[in-house]
């Protein structure tokens with residue numbers, strides 16, 4: 245089983261920044277960031293991504309920058325943490341051992357429970373790339 249000094253769960257603004265900062269301040273540490281997707285929109289930029297003319301790729305978390313700094317990236321979903329043995333488990337069956345664990349799993353938007361929210365043409369602004377791409381086509 246592979247061991248990392250730091251494992252970060254979640255590749256949003258918090259997880260990305262934590263992983264990057266760990267590598268920048270302590271380049272001797274091995275850092276793994278586990279993210280559900282390699283295309284995570286920058287949440288603050290969602291309004292610009294919807295309204296703008298630039299490719300959606302311009303509004304994604306710059307994971308290539310993290311890779312350049314030596315952060316390893318695993319695209320997968322963490323489904324369990326064994327704190328006693330310091331192991332995280334992913335949906336695809338990967339097990340990784342950690343020295344330190346940072347959980348940065350963020351939040352999910354919730355639709356208002358108002359009449360008509362289920363109608364075609366009413367969108368809930370999510371943080372995932374596919375939803376964003378769908379919304380941009382409207």
Ligand SMILES: Cc1cc2nc3c(=O)[nH]c(=O)nc-3n(C[C@H](O)[C@H](O)[C@H](O)COP(=O)(O)OP(=O)(O)OC[C@H]3O[C@@H](n4cnc5c(N)ncnc54)[C@H](O)[C@@H]3O)c2cc1C
Pocket residue numbers: 253254255256257258259260278279280281284286287288289290291320321322323348349350351352371
């Ligand atoms: C429209 C909008 C505008 C904003 N504007 C600003 C602004 O101008 N300035 C500002 O400071 N803030 C702004 N914010 C807030 C800011 O974007 C959020 O505070 C920030 O994105 C939170 O980052 P996070 O990493 O904590 O969470 P998230 O962005 O929710 O990221 C968490 C990530 O973890 C992943 N994840 C969850 N569970 C797992 C798991 N089990 N395994 C693997 N991955 C997992 C999720 O898929 C997600 O990618 C804005 C937010 C929005 C929505």
